[in-house]
Amino acid sequence: MILDRIQKPNDVKDLSYQECNELSQEIRDFLIDTLSRKGGHLASNLGTVELTIALHRVLDFPKDKLIFDVGHQSYTHKILTGRKDEFETLREYGGLSGFPKRNESDCDAFGTGHATTSLSAGLGMVKARDILGEEYKVVSVIGDGSLTGGMAYEAINNAGELKTNFTIVLNDNNMSISENVGGMSKQLSKLRTSPKYTDLKENVQTSLERIPIYGDKIVAHIRRTKNGIKQLVIPGMSFEEMGIMYLGPVNGHNIKEVEEVLRDAFQFKGAVLVHVITEKGKGFEPAEKHPARFHGAEPFDKETGLPKNRAIVSYSDIFSTVMRKLGDRDPKLCAVTAAMMDGTGLRRFHNMFPDRFFDVGIAEEHAVTFAAGLAASGLHPVVAIYSSFLQRAYDQILHDVCLQDLPVTFAIDRAGIVGHDGPTHNGVFDISYLSEIPNMVVCAPKNKWELSDMLKFAISYGHPIAIRYPKGEAYDGLKDHRDKIVLGKCEPIKSDEYSASDKDSKILLFALGSMVKTAISVRNRLFAAGIPVSITNARFVKTLDTEYLLKAIKKYSLIVTMEENVRTGGFGEQVEDFLFENGYTGKIINISLPDAFIPQGDIAFLKKKYGLNSQSIYEKIVRALDD
Numbered sequence: 001m002i003l004d005r006i007q008k009p010n011d012v013k014d015l016s017y018q019e020c021n022e023l024s025q026e027i028r029d030f031l032i033d034t035l036s037r038k039g040g041h042l043a044s045n046l047g048t049v050e051l052t053i054a055l056h057r058v059l060d061f062p063k064d065k066l067i068f069d070v071g072h073q074s075y076t077h078k079i080l081t082g083r084k085d086e087f088e089t090l091r092e093y094g095g096l097s098g099f100p101k102r103n104e105s106d107c108d109a110f111g112t113g114h115a116t117t118s119l120s121a122g123l124g125m126v127k128a129r130d131i132l133g134e135e136y137k138v139v140s141v142i143g144d145g146s147l148t149g150g151m152a153y154e155a156i157n158n159a160g161e162l163k164t165n166f167t168i169v170l171n172d173n174n175m176s177i178s179e180n181v182g183g184m185s186k187q188l189s190k191l192r193t194s195p196k197y198t199d200l201k202e203n204v205q206t207s208l209e210r211i212p213i214y215g216d217k218i219v220a221h222i223r224r225t226k227n228g229i230k231q232l233v234i235p236g237m238s239f240e241e242m243g244i245m246y247l248g249p250v251n252g253h254n255i256k257e258v259e260e261v262l263r264d265a266f267q268f269k270g271a272v273l274v275h276v277i278t279e280k281g282k283g284f285e286p287a288e289k290h291p292a293r294f295h296g297a298e299p300f301d302k303e304t305g306l307p308k309n310r311a312i313v314s315y316s317d318i319f320s321t322v323m324r325k326l327g328d329r330d331p332k333l334c335a336v337t338a339a340m341m342d343g344t345g346l347r348r349f350h351n352m353f354p355d356r357f358f359d360v361g362i363a364e365e366h367a368v369t370f371a372a373g374l375a376a377s378g379l380h381p382v383v384a385i386y387s388s389f390l391q392r393a394y395d396q397i398l399h400d401v402c403l404q405d406l407p408v409t410f411a412i413d414r415a416g417i418v419g420h421d422g423p424t425h426n427g428v429f430d431i432s433y434l435s436e437i438p439n440m441v442v443c444a445p446k447n448k449w450e451l452s453d454m455l456k457f458a459i460s461y462g463h464p465i466a467i468r469y470p471k472g473e474a475y476d477g478l479k480d481h482r483d484k485i486v487l488g489k490c491e492p493i494k495s496d497e498y499s500a501s502d503k504d505s506k507i508l509l510f511a512l513g514s515m516v517k518t519a520i521s522v523r524n525r526l527f528a529a530g531i532p533v534s535i536t537n538a539r540f541v542k543t544l545d546t547e548y549l550l551k552a553i554k555k556y557s558l559i560v561t562m563e564e565n566v567r568t569g570g571f572g573e574q575v576e577d578f579l580f581e582n583g584y585t586g587k588i589i590n591i592s593l594p595d596a597f598i599p600q601g602d603i604a605f606l607k608k609k610y611g612l613n614s615q616s617i618y619e620k621i622v623r624a625l626d627d
Helices: 017-038 049-058 075-089 118-132 150-159 183-192 202-209 215-233 255-266 285-289 315-329 347-352 364-376 387-402 430-435 448-461 499-504 515-528 546-555 571-581 603-609 614-626
Strands: 065-068 138-143 166-172 245-251 271-277 333-337 357-359 380-386 409-413 441-443 465-468 491-493 507-511 534-537 540-542 558-566 587-593
Touching: 017 049, 017 075, 017 255, 049 075, 049 138, 049 166, 049 255, 065 118, 118 138, 118 150, 118 166, 166 255, 245 255, 255 271, 315 333, 315 347, 315 409, 315 448, 333 364, 347 357, 364 380, 364 387, 380 387, 380 448, 387 409, 387 430, 409 448, 430 441, 430 465, 430 540, 430 558, 441 448, 448 465, 491 515, 507 515, 507 546, 515 534, 515 558, 515 614, 540 571, 546 571, 558 571, 558 614, 571 587, 587 614
Parallel strands: 065 138, 138 166, 166 271, 245 271, 333 357, 333 380, 380 409, 409 465, 441 465, 507 534, 507 558, 558 587
Antiparallel strands: 441 540, 491 534
8 A cells, every 4th residue: 555655754755646546545534434433523633634635745844834714624733743543542532633733743743633733833934934044835725614704814814925935725615514605705716716817927027127217117017017917817816905915726636736736826925825625525426425524424334324323312403402492482582603513503593594694714803703793683592612712702702791791602612621632622711701791691502492492592692691501412410400590699409309408518519501410319329328419500600699609608618619610710700709708717629620621532431531520529528528
């Protein structure tokens, strides 16, 4: 196999074009086989095999710098830099990351995981290179979906003034995760069908500028004429109007063509955009037909593409069902998401109420302020965004929503540890960064029925409110515990089986959201050891149920707070502050995550490692009782 000959960076340069084409197929077969067993980002990687090979043939690693936007298309890059044998550990704890990581390889120039960052990072590297007087190429790869994010245009605006080379590769597959939306998507659709054009730029301009007196005027006139002609040939030359040389479109699955245009791009003294057309999921029919389904794939059958694991009812599914039902009842309810219609469960709402559904692209900041505008004008917007992506819109939440006390509901999906995607995607900071904002209410459901009730409450609340819920299967226990949702009120979990012992309990498990399920398991262990314990479902982080806590101070000698968030600024810290301020003299155990970036790995393994599983919590409580 040709793939076996790729053992280290730059080995691909020794291959003929015929061998490169064979290598492309071998890489696709390898990725399909590996990801069918382990899961991972399949469609995006299948679409960039030839593009990545071409980049590796014209760049010198690790000297030259290649930055992938998001980074979920970097698997071929990892293979070509000698990491093929590590793919058996892909996305496992201590194993190969699903994204570029600087501490994994010196060929990974910049760590990524969120969209629209590659252009700014690449531009910074170009400036550093020039200041230090060094010589190397800098290439930023960005997808057309990421161009819906405003940060990309901020970088392009700066890059237009460059006098040294910076190459931007626009990987255009007409997809982000969901189908692309907006003006840039339409613009690129026109460009995909446009013929190539040549520059009439550097050489002619330099020569004319040397003409005494009239040279500059002639150049200006030609520029106006040239731009007018190009507007007829290639509609909306927005890149060149911003000072970026445009080359393409080029077939991203033709290695030779991509190589040639990249070599041309490297000759230009300034910022160059190479427009490459690719097909997401190429080479695997199920991924070609359903690229969104194979964006972040679970293990699947290679023949059919069907998932190997049983289907589960997730919190996203519950959110989807409730939103559709509420949409029937409330004509003012609308939904906003940032290129995550399927991931957040809003497709059914979109299908039923297309005029009240808004996918703004990968633009979380815009999504939040757009929702604020909807709310200020009398609608009930629900903004559905993953926890780690909502971080990007912190200022908009604070300044545009909460400062004006607008009724925007935030449905925060993937809150807590998400597992194999690792530190860029773990949603373990939202309690901390949302709780400090005035006018914001933060709550978390214990099970699937409570998510439904909380969403209904939130929409009727009339002020900013955030509901956080985890990735994975929705907990269906405690069905009979469904007290009415009241602002800032918790819910004691009472059971006939344990009621007598609860009265004698001096231990309180004060658990939030996903940790209520864990608290039930902890209580079972403690009861088996003859230790009575009570459980309360906190429901609200902000505002805390201070009335209940004042009673708890008098009753319990040990209070255990439980959350899936970092410690600083979290739920437990807020409870501790209140208890101490009000004279509590008992013991407190704060079950939370350390103030650290949680690595990739299986969710159950990570919870055990960081002390969030029932056995670890049981042991901490027993030790505290023995002290």
